[in-house]
Amino acid sequence: MSSLIFQEKKLRAFTESVFLAMGCSNTHSALAADVLLASDLRGIDSHGVARLSGYIRLWKKKRINATPDIKVVHETATTATVDGDGGLGLVVAPFAMQIAMEKAEKYGSGWVAVRNSNHFGIAGYHAMQAVSRDMIGIAMTNASPLVAPTFTTERLLGTNPMCYAFPAGKYPPVVVDMATAAAANGKLEIAQREQKNIPAGWVQTHTGDSTTDAHALKAGGSLLPLGSDREHGSHKGFGLSATVDILTSILSGANYGPWVPPFVAFLDPLPDLPGEGIGHFHGAMRIDGFRPAADFKHHMDNWIERFKSAKPINPDQPVIIPGEPEVEAEKVRKLEGIPLSEPVVKDLGELAVMLGIGKLEE
Amino acid sequence: MSSLIFQEKKLRAFTESVFLAMGCSNTHSALAADVLLASDLRGIDSHGVARLSGYIRLWKKKRINATPDIKVVHETATTATVDGDGGLGLVVAPFAMQIAMEKAEKYGSGWVAVRNSNHFGIAGYHAMQAVSRDMIGIAMTNASPLVAPTFTTERLLGTNPMCYAFPAGKYPPVVVDMATAAAANGKLEIAQREQKNIPAGWVQTHTGDSTTDAHALKAGGSLLPLGSDREHGSHKGFGLSATVDILTSILSGANYGPWVPPFVAFLDPLPDLPGEGIGHFHGAMRIDGFRPAADFKHHMDNWIERFKSAKPINPDQPVIIPGEPEVEAEKVRKLEGIPLSEPVVKDLGELAVMLGIGKLEE
Numbered sequence: 001m002s003s004l005i006f007q008e009k010k011l012r013a014f015t016e017s018v019f020l021a022m023g024c025s026n027t028h029s030a031l032a033a034d035v036l037l038a039s040d041l042r043g044i045d046s047h048g049v050a051r052l053s054g055y056i057r058l059w060k061k062k063r064i065n066a067t068p069d070i071k072v073v074h075e076t077a078t079t080a081t082v083d084g085d086g087g088l089g090l091v092v093a094p095f096a097m098q099i100a101m102e103k104a105e106k107y108g109s110g111w112v113a114v115r116n117s118n119h120f121g122i123a124g125y126h127a128m129q130a131v132s133r134d135m136i137g138i139a140m141t142n143a144s145p146l147v148a149p150t151f152t153t154e155r156l157l158g159t160n161p162m163c164y165a166f167p168a169g170k171y172p173p174v175v176v177d178m179a180t181a182a183a184a185n186g187k188l189e190i191a192q193r194e195q196k197n198i199p200a201g202w203v204q205t206h207t208g209d210s211t212t213d214a215h216a217l218k219a220g221g222s223l224l225p226l227g228s229d230r231e232h233g234s235h236k237g238f239g240l241s242a243t244v245d246i247l248t249s250i251l252s253g254a255n256y257g258p259w260v261p262p263f264v265a266f267l268d269p270l271p272d273l274p275g276e277g278i279g280h281f282h283g284a285m286r287i288d289g290f291r292p293a294a295d296f297k298h299h300m301d302n303w304i305e306r307f308k309s310a311k312p313i314n315p316d317q318p319v320i321i322p323g324e325p326e327v328e329a330e331k332v333r334k335l336e337g338i339p340l341s342e343p344v345v346k347d348l349g350e351l352a353v354m355l356g357i358g359k360l361e362e
Numbered sequence: 363m364s365s366l367i368f369q370e371k372k373l374r375a376f377t378e379s380v381f382l383a384m385g386c387s388n389t390h391s392a393l394a395a396d397v398l399l400a401s402d403l404r405g406i407d408s409h410g411v412a413r414l415s416g417y418i419r420l421w422k423k424k425r426i427n428a429t430p431d432i433k434v435v436h437e438t439a440t441t442a443t444v445d446g447d448g449g450l451g452l453v454v455a456p457f458a459m460q461i462a463m464e465k466a467e468k469y470g471s472g473w474v475a476v477r478n479s480n481h482f483g484i485a486g487y488h489a490m491q492a493v494s495r496d497m498i499g500i501a502m503t504n505a506s507p508l509v510a511p512t513f514t515t516e517r518l519l520g521t522n523p524m525c526y527a528f529p530a531g532k533y534p535p536v537v538v539d540m541a542t543a544a545a546a547n548g549k550l551e552i553a554q555r556e557q558k559n560i561p562a563g564w565v566q567t568h569t570g571d572s573t574t575d576a577h578a579l580k581a582g583g584s585l586l587p588l589g590s591d592r593e594h595g596s597h598k599g600f601g602l603s604a605t606v607d608i609l610t611s612i613l614s615g616a617n618y619g620p621w622v623p624p625f626v627a628f629l630d631p632l633p634d635l636p637g638e639g640i641g642h643f644h645g646a647m648r649i650d651g652f653r654p655a656a657d658f659k660h661h662m663d664n665w666i667e668r669f670k671s672a673k674p675i676n677p678d679q680p681v682i683i684p685g686e687p688e689v690e691a692e693k694v695r696k697l698e699g700i701p702l703s704e705p706v707v708k709d710l711g712e713l714a715v716m717l718g719i720g721k722l723e724e
Binding site: 235 | 436437439440468514518526588590602658661681
């Protein structure tokens with residue numbers, strides 16, 4: 001599929017203008033755009049500006065509040081619960097991450113559970129805020145249900161990502177940012193566009209059978225947890241996803257399991273929700289709460305060098321350090337611009353017309 | 363394979379006598395026995411008394427210190443680093459978990475990294491200590507290298523387990539206690555004894571090829587991360603294992619990656635180790651640091667009920683809540699006794715003779 005290239009600056013300005021048109025404040029518009037641009041720059045095309053029209057559709061249905069009163073509703077020295085007031089996760093999550101880091105600054109660590117929020121972009125953006133402060137950053141979110149736990153056909157969990165970000169010394173931070181499903185929905189969409197089959201182990205049919213049909217999820221199937229089947233540890237992927245669901249939502253008072261509100265505006269939330277909005281969980285720990293930061297970074301560099309120099313199975317494919325491909329993508333895209341696929345460009349064009357804002361320029 | 367049944371009380375007394383013969387204090391012997399018995403009672407046979415002779419062999423090689431001076435070497439209000447002085451992980455980890463919980467009691471959360479330790483039994487024992495205090499408990503450890511990251515043939519990581527334990531209301535706690543490899547070594551040993559093949563995706567050969575040979579690990583192969591191959595997300599399993607390695611050891615000053623000392627006494631540690639012993643990481647968070655504990659437990663019960671009642675693929679196999687099989691095993695084994703396989707019974711008999719202690723009675 002062909003794509004067009006956009007410079008970061010212009011794409012950022014357009015994205016801000018979309019949030020401003022929604023009624024977001026200048027500060028919130030700039031912040032929300034920064035989260036989305038970080039995703040596009042880092043090569044995670046599924047979580048960047050491609051999501052803008054989805055946010056707008058939810059806002060039109062009054063499921064996103066453009067002027068939220070985000071506040072702490074419960075607190076101890078090192079823990080807090082934040083109510084996002086139905087705002088964009090793109091602005092609610094940075095608010096929570098900031099509190100976690102302030103608590104860590106004072107007490108060594110800080111932990112913030114968030115309710116009444118929405119999709120927060122890439123987990124990595126939030127966790128990485130801690131790294132420049134010589135802290136370990138943690139961010140998780142639950143998500144609308146697409147994944148079936150081991151042994152059932154029901155979609156009870158989202159792809160529920162978790163991210164851990166660790167500062168290094170002379171190398172970029174190690175950033176483990178991963179969905180807890182075997183494969184995310186974006187990979188199915190690519191296979192659908194290319195009219196290809198998918199590997200067995202990504203999706204099961206509505207009867208719980210293995211399938212290679214890229215359309216099986218749309219036909220009532222479900223994504224599988226990391227591990228794919230019981231024999232290969234899908235109960236572990238289920239356990240990880242459950243951990244994210246509990247930390248983000250049972251701890252905060254958000255919705256959990258099958259009650260997490262859908263990310264798509266054409267599906268209504270279930271009746272009788274047990275919580276409010278979707279949930280996040282953020283953490284920060286000062287490295288020097290455990291050992292001097294310079295020692296930690298020295299050994300992180302040693303760890304990275306040892307793993308990168310491991311004997312490859314295929315000489316052309318060395319071990320990839322978590323976060324490394326995103327750093328490489330960012331270098332290229334900062335210089336050469338961000339490629340957007342034709343359907344996304346078309347979508348953003350329609351959005352500009354609908355909102356009466358200037359169109360996106362290459 | 364046939365097995366003999368032992369009552370908990372007698373097995374516990376025997377286990378304590380082994381640690382006493384090693385020179386451990388009364389308190390440490392009782393504690394170490396409690397950790398091992400918890401594993402046997404919960405049905406995790408690979409991590410209970412079956413490991414006793416391995417501990418003794420390491421002690422004989424002076425790689426386990428029976429009388430450690432375990433202490434905090436670095437501290438903030440909510441973080442600490444513990445040096446285990448080469449002691450049994452079975453006593454070092456409870457010391458660290460205790461500190462994490464005391465900090466959580468005062469400040470909402472507590473986090474303790476541990477260096478210079480040894481094998482700590484099941485992660486679940488340690489994490490679950492927090493549950494009766496209405497806290498979320500977390501425990502992780504790294505382990506001797508058997509797992510190859512995606513794209514290499516080198517064993518650079520252990521099966522590096524992580525555990526999250528969450529209190530519920532009327533139901534048992536939800537305990538996610540999992541190795542970050544696709545399958546643990548114990549499963550290979552069962553296949554070897556039964557002369558069966560293993561599923562592809564558990565192990566690769568020394569050249570990085572897929573195999574179903576249960577002996578491939580012994581022949582220089584390696585375990586695969588959760589996800590099994592790149593297409594099914596083995597980079598995520600690698601990322602999880604890396605997270606455990608960094609939190610337990612780069613943060614504490616323990617050994618990491620390929621330098622983690624082997625659990626078996628016949629393999630020597632590598633030269634020029636970058637740290638001390640193996641590492642753990644423990645955490646505790648007060649539920650009421652986020653919301654009232656009663657509300658949390660009410661929603662945990664609701665979560666458990668919803669997941670347990672999910673439509674099963676096979677009517678005979680409902681969804682299993684993480685931690686549920688272990689609770690069921692404990693009920694049965696408390697009443698009926700603990701089955702030990704013949705080789706384990708023989709091993710414990712030889713141990714009694716070697717140490718000059720009373721033999722294990724049924």
